[in-house]
Amino acid sequence: MRALILALALAVAPVTALAQSLTVVGLDGKAKLLTASDLADLPRAEVKVTLETGAKTYEGPVLTYVLRAGGLPVGARLHGDPLRAYVVMTGKDGFQAVYALAELDKDFHDDVVILADQVDGKPLPEKEAPWRLASGGDRKGWRSVFGLARIEARLVDAPAKAPTMDHAH
Numbered sequence: 001m002r003a004l005i006l007a008l009a010l011a012v013a014p015v016t017a018l019a020q021s022l023t024v025v026g027l028d029g030k031a032k033l034l035t036a037s038d039l040a041d042l043p044r045a046e047v048k049v050t051l052e053t054g055a056k057t058y059e060g061p062v063l064t065y066v067l068r069a070g071g072l073p074v075g076a077r078l079h080g081d082p083l084r085a086y087v088v089m090t091g092k093d094g095f096q097a098v099y100a101l102a103e104l105d106k107d108f109h110d111d112v113v114i115l116a117d118q119v120d121g122k123p124l125p126e127k128e129a130p131w132r133l134a135s136g137g138d139r140k141g142w143r144s145v146f147g148l149a150r151i152e153a154r155l156v157d158a159p160a161k162a163p164t165m166d167h168a169h
Helices: 002-019 036-040 063-069
Strands: 021-025 031-035 044-051 054-061 085-091 096-100 113-116 132-135 148-155
Touching (some): 021 063, 044 113, 044 132
């Protein structure tokens, strides 16, 4: 009986570890698996999100650092073609939300977006765990993906002929 219990525990362990991981797919199509321990030492922030039930304070790693750990171009590397990039965030339930890559980069945007692992000082409820995407600048919490499992970066197709633009004001 003990052997059966041990075998079941060992069989479930990889599933639990996988549930605590986040897949980040770069612009090159390569996937990187980040674990909870990969995210544990990243800089953290708090974000207030207004929901129908009232305001909640979420805390977790700043998404810019999560994206960098996953191999995405952020900060000084976010220029040229990557400025045409967007990311598709997918939850464990299949819900998806889209963000421009620049809108997630703290160097480009005042809004702070985090990979929350706590709400109001407590661990996330099971429905939202292990991570919930939380944005401080969204007026509604509808892009807050629960159980975030995958971040996939994609490029918007470039026009056949790039328009001439004068960015000087």
